[in-house]
């Protein structure tokens with residue numbers, strides 16, 4: 001069976017872990033944590049990067065940093081992972097779900113403005129499949145209504161937004177805050193892991209305090225103060241050096257990993273584009289303002305029946321294709337809290353989206369085989 005995902009190991013992970021263990025300091029905020037943070041700051045122009053134990057934790061830090069409290073409203077896409085919403089609901093926010101675009105599972109930027117009320121504090125966007133949202137529209141709305149923007153860039157490492165002026169801005173460097181994930185299903189992984197990107201200077205100082213359990217220990221270790229204590233709310237958000245060392249081995253190889261993943265993406269695309277649309281299948285569209293970082297290759301089936309047939313038949317042919325998010329606004333937990341608006345694109349992607357096997361070690365001839373099986377199955381379905 002070709003799995004949907006298989007974590008890639010570069011080969012240096014255990015060496016760096018051994019090195020971290022050898023230094024005798026394996027708690028957080030050591031050498032490898034700093035290397036990883038510097039990598040993000042230098043490579044992606046992030047003002048201050050803080051490694052976290054997950055993207056979920058980084059999102060929870062965002063909610064704390066933005067002082068989200070009961071009564072505040074936060075606009076979030078319905079088509080996303082639960083953590084995007086949980087982080088803000090844990091602080092008592094009222095989540096207002098937005099729909100996806102018709103041409104892409106990312107949030108429909110044009111649907112946001114009518115959701116803004118005097119209680120709105122933040123817009124949280126998700127760069128689905130590593131494809132940028134229209135950040136010009138988002139940042140303009142944020143400054144017009146004085147809102148904070150959080151980019152959930154869990155899929156979006158090494159992907160870019162191309163500005164109307166022709167600049168190439170790394171995703172995660174544009175919103176006031178942004179979060180990355182190093183879960184084993186993401187391009188760069190440490191098993192579990194994440195990172196908070198702070199792009200607005202005014203959040204930097206407090207972010208370090210929240211990160212270090214509400215203490216000013218980070219300043220203490222830099223020698224800026226001579227004792228540290230409890231100065232604010234916080235929690236334990238920083239990973240150990242064992243995790244950071246593993247991550248460093250991956251980050252060091254990022255360009256090779258990215259190149260390979262883009263190759264796989266393009267091979268799927270060459271095999272499928274022009275061959276499956278006749279069966280009602282839609283293939284990924286990358287808007288002019290976005291780049292592709294080879295995070296995921298997905299298809300959109302003509303309806304739920306065709307989608308379920310494809311998933312089942314692909315499995316019996318030995319390749320594990322999978323569906324993705326289920327609209328959060330109609331989830332068991334949230335349905336009764338939702339305001340009743342229909343979010344039809346989000347529901348459409350919940351019912352029809354398929355992700356194909358995608359991982360570094362997937363061989364090109366396996367990509368070809370998966371694509372040709374898929375085409376055969378579509379033909380069978382059409383004539384059944």
Ligand SMILES: *Cc1c(COP(=O)(O)O)cnc(C)c1O
Pocket residue numbers: 053054055056057080081083084126152154155180181182183192193194
């Ligand atoms: C994976 C993912 C997360 C959560 O990441 P963790 O590191 O597992 O906490 C959050 N948001 C999105 C969009 C994701 O894909």
